[in-house]
Structures are given as structure tokens and as C-alpha cells.
């Protein structure tokens with residue numbers, strides 16, 4: 001995989017990703033809504049955050065309830081895949 005030096009997005013391990021997901025879930029309801037995802041993308045200066053958030057949901061919302069369920073491994077795995085694809089920064093914990 002090609003690296004882009006300091007601009008390479010960081011994707012932490014499973015625990016880091018779960019921690020990040022919980023920080024994205026600003027109302028702590030155990031789900032990631034399109035709006036919450038959109039906020040993150042906007043914060044990281046992505047273009048078309050609404051469109052991308054919608055796409056992320058389209059890929060990761062496997063049971064079609066309109067949100068990403070943090071408790072569902074498969075939905076979390078799909079979202080992680082898409083986050084990696086987009087290049088979203090997931091802070092790595094310092095160990």
C-alpha cells in the first residue's frame with residue numbers, strides 16, 4: 001500500500017475504532033446516525049459530507065434501520081471499511 005507520509009490517515013486498532021465510534025455517537029444512543037457521521041466528515045474537511053455520510057450508511061446499515069448500530073459487529077466492520085476507504089482519521093491511542 002502506498003503511504004503518503006504525514007498525510008497518511010491513521011486507522012487505529014479495533015479498540016481505537018470503537019472508542020472513536022463512541023465519540024461520534026454524540027447523543028450516546030448506541031447508534032451512529034447520518035447526521036452524526038456528517039458532522040465528523042465536515043469536521044475533517046471532507047467534500048460533500050452529506051453525500052458521503054449517506055453512502056457510508058448505504059454500505060454499513062445492513063439491517064436497514066437507518067443508523068449504524070454500534071452493537072452490531074457486521075455494521076461496525078462495514079463502517080470501518082468505508083472509513084478506511086475514505087481516509088477518515090481515527091485517533092490512535094498512545095501506548
Ligand SMILES: [Ca+2]
Nearest residue numbers: 061065067069
Ligand atoms: Ca443498522
